[in-house]
Amino acid sequence: MIPVERHQQILALVAERGVVSISELTERLGVSHMTIRRDIQKLEQQGNLLSVSGGVRSPERLATEPSHQDKSTMFSQQKAAIGQLAAQQIPRDSCIYLDAGTTTLALAHQLTARDDLLVVTNDFVIAAFLIESSQCRMIHTGGTLCRENRSCVGESAAAALRSLYIDLAFISASSWNLRGLSTPNEDKVAVKRAVTEASHRRILLSDSSKYGRIATWLAAPLNVFDTIITDEGLPAAAKDALARTGIELHIAR
Numbered sequence: 001m002i003p004v005e006r007h008q009q010i011l012a013l014v015a016e017r018g019v020v021s022i023s024e025l026t027e028r029l030g031v032s033h034m035t036i037r038r039d040i041q042k043l044e045q046q047g048n049l050l051s052v053s054g055g056v057r058s059p060e061r062l063a064t065e066p067s068h069q070d071k072s073t074m075f076s077q078q079k080a081a082i083g084q085l086a087a088q089q090i091p092r093d094s095c096i097y098l099d100a101g102t103t104t105l106a107l108a109h110q111l112t113a114r115d116d117l118l119v120v121t122n123d124f125v126i127a128a129f130l131i132e133s134s135q136c137r138m139i140h141t142g143g144t145l146c147r148e149n150r151s152c153v154g155e156s157a158a159a160a161l162r163s164l165y166i167d168l169a170f171i172s173a174s175s176w177n178l179r180g181l182s183t184p185n186e187d188k189v190a191v192k193r194a195v196t197e198a199s200h201r202r203i204l205l206s207d208s209s210k211y212g213r214i215a216t217w218l219a220a221p222l223n224v225f226d227t228i229i230t231d232e233g234l235p236a237a238a239k240d241a242l243a244r245t246g247i248e249l250h251i252a253r
Contacts, residue, residue, distance in 0.1 A: 001029065006039050014049055014058050021055040044241060047179030050212040051237035062175045062215040064184055067148040068125065071102045075207040078231040081252035082205055083107040086170060086229050089203060092116045094167040097195050098126050100151030101172030103205045105129065111136060120166060122152045122191060139164070144187060153187040158194035169199035171220070173206045175213030178241055180221040182214050192219035201226050208233035222247065 006029055013020050013028070025036045040056055043049050049056045066074070083106030090096060093116050098104040100123035108126045111117065115135035121127055122141040130136050143157025171192065173181045181192060181204070196202055204225045211234060227248040234251065242249050 001031075003039065003042075006031070006035075007043055010036075010039060010043065010056070011048055014056055019052065019055055019057040023054075025056075041241070041244070045178045047177050047182075047214055050177065051241060052235065053237060059177060059212055059214045060175075062182075062184055062213045065149065065174045068102065068150045072105075074102075075209060075231075076106075078207045078233065078252070079103045079106040080109075081231060082207065082229050083110050085250055085252040086203065086205055087111065089227070089229075090114075090117065090168060094118070095120065095165070097121065097161070097166045097169040097171075097199060098123065099170060099172040099192075099195065099205075100126075100146075100149055101205075103207060104170050104172050107170055107205065108134075120161070120164060122157050122161075124150045124152075141191075143191075146185070146187065153185070153191055155190050158190035161191065161194040161198050164198050166195065166199040168201045168203065169195050170203050170205050171195060171225075173204060173210050173219075175210055175215045176204070176206060176222065177212055177214060178222055178245065179218070180223075181219045183217050183219050184215040186217050189217050189219045196220050196224045203227040203229060205229050207231050208235075208238075211235075211238055 022036055026033055044051055050059050082103055086107045087110035095118040098121040105126050108129055112133045118137045120139045127140050141152055141157040141160040143152030144154035146153045175182050202225050208231050225247055229250045231252050
C-alpha cells in the first residue's frame, strides 16, 4: 500500500471514530509503528489530524470566535503568565505590534513601566489601556470595526501595517496547529498576513486550549514564527511535534 492510500485510510478511520490508537492503525494497515508515526507526522503537518497520547484524533473545528468579553474570563491565569514571559522578549527602544486579543492584552499589562516603546495595535482595548496606564508611544492601525473583538480588521488595517517596519510582532490565535494559524473570520486574514510581512521577528502568543483547533481560513503558516509562547497545558505530543519544526518554544508557568 502506497503512502497516499494509507493516509486516506487513516483519515477515514479517524473521521469515523474521532480517536484511534497507533496500535490499531498498525494492525489495520499492516505496517510498522515507525511507518505509522511518519504518516501521522505528515498528516499533522497538513493540519488533518492531531497527535494525542498513544494515538490520533480529529482536529476541533472552530465555527465562530468568542467575543472579547467571553475571552476575557477564559484561562486568565495562563494568559497572565504568558504575558509576563512575553514581556521579557522585548528589547529597549523597539517598535512592537500587539495583535487583537486578551492574551496580548495580558502582555500590555506588563508594559506600564516602559517608556521606550512604540506600540502598534489594531485592538481598541489594548490602546485604551496603554493610553491610561503607560508612557508608550502608540499607533492604532484603524480599519473596519470588528465590534465583537473590539478591534480593526480588513484591508485598510493591513495596508497600515504594510507601511511600517516592526521589530517584534506578538500575534494571537483562536486556533492553530502545525500547519498554522486559522480563523473563522476572513477579514482577519489580511491583518495577520500583513503583520507577518512587516515584522522582523514574530512571536505567537496563545494559551494551550487553542492548539489543535482549525477554522476555515488559513491566516499564517506556522513556519513564519520564530517563537511560540504558551502554557503548561500544551500536550506532550504537541511539544514533541513542535520540537521538530525548529521554532523556539517557551512554556509559561
